[in-house]
Amino acid sequence: MSQLAHSTAHVAKDHKLSTASQFSKAAAHYNSHANVQKQAAAHLIKLLANKNQQGVCLDLGAGPLVNTALLQQYFATVVAMDLSHAMLNTDKSREYLKLCADMDNLPLQKNSVDCVFSNFAVQWSADLPLLFKQLFAVLKDNGRVYLSCVIAGSLHEIKQAFSCLDDQSRINQFHSSDNVTQYAKAAGFKVNFAVDTCYTDAYKSPLEAIRSIKAIGATSLHSNKKRQGLLTKQALNNVCKAYPLVDGHARVSYHVVLLELEKQ
Numbered sequence: 001m002s003q004l005a006h007s008t009a010h011v012a013k014d015h016k017l018s019t020a021s022q023f024s025k026a027a028a029h030y031n032s033h034a035n036v037q038k039q040a041a042a043h044l045i046k047l048l049a050n051k052n053q054q055g056v057c058l059d060l061g062a063g064p065l066v067n068t069a070l071l072q073q074y075f076a077t078v079v080a081m082d083l084s085h086a087m088l089n090t091d092k093s094r095e096y097l098k099l100c101a102d103m104d105n106l107p108l109q110k111n112s113v114d115c116v117f118s119n120f121a122v123q124w125s126a127d128l129p130l131l132f133k134q135l136f137a138v139l140k141d142n143g144r145v146y147l148s149c150v151i152a153g154s155l156h157e158i159k160q161a162f163s164c165l166d167d168q169s170r171i172n173q174f175h176s177s178d179n180v181t182q183y184a185k186a187a188g189f190k191v192n193f194a195v196d197t198c199y200t201d202a203y204k205s206p207l208e209a210i211r212s213i214k215a216i217g218a219t220s221l222h223s224n225k226k227r228q229g230l231l232t233k234q235a236l237n238n239v240c241k242a243y244p245l246v247d248g249h250a251r252v253s254y255h256v257v258l259l260e261l262e263k264q
């Protein structure tokens with residue numbers, strides 16, 4: 001293995017550990033903050049409920065198992081998969097099939113799954129085109145994917161507020177909606193449904209808005225750059241002053257593409 005390939009593998013491993021750790025820290029309180037995630041999930045479940053579903057469903061990036069529980073109404077078997085062990089252990093009230101694994105290295109057999117459901121998770125993939133190829137491979141013929149993916153333009157308020165400090169982006173780079181759809185098509189999927197939408201949360205203060213990002217575990221940088229250190233109190237004050245307000249509220253916008261894909 002070349003030195004570059006070797007060091008990149010280390011960064012990728014560090015990045016995965018960091019992502020898992022961020023989400024694990026957020027696990028206990030994630031559900032009470034995940035308002036927009038719940039809206040997107042409801043939209044996907046509605047799409048899915050209109051079709052005659054059966055067999056095995058994979059909830060990819062399942063988080064605190066809220067959607068997994070709903071999916072159990074539609075499928076005989078639902079497997080909840082997540083990188084974060086703590087997320088998968090959030091709900092001990094009922095039985096779940098759980099798999100703690102990395103979506104970039106799907107540990108599933110080819111042609112073994114009837115449906116993949118994934119809400120607000122695949123934007124964490126280190127290689128989205130490859131992920132779609134892997135999803136295509138594990139699905140059976142006529143299998144479907146229902147997913148929401150956070151796309152470019154998201155968290156622009158946070159980005160604007162932090163730009164008062166320097167020109168380093170503190171938020172992840174997201175794929176464009178067109179790119180996400182193209183990756184799915186390139187993997188072989190037929191796109192039955194593709195809609196861009198924007199979900200917005202509104203907070204009483206910029207500080208609450210900034211904390212909401214942490215509360216859902218989305219603070220890990222996606223690039224290979226080292227994460228910036230903690231903000232000083234003064235810097236945080238400046239960021240809060242620079243936060244754009246609408247009707248006195250600090251909004252946090254998530255642009256999302258909702259997709260239904262089919263393996264034909």
Ligand SMILES: C[S@@+](CC[C@H](N)C(=O)[O-])C[C@H]1O[C@@H](n2cnc3c(N)ncnc32)[C@H](O)[C@@H]1O
Nearest residue numbers: 023037061062063082083084102103119121124
């Ligand atoms: C924003 S949460 C969404 C959780 C849930 N799907 C929902 O709708 O609330 C994203 C989830 O993706 C998981 N995740 C991030 N990177 C992952 C990866 N590489 N493989 C598997 N899961 C991952 C996180 O641990 C987290 O639980």
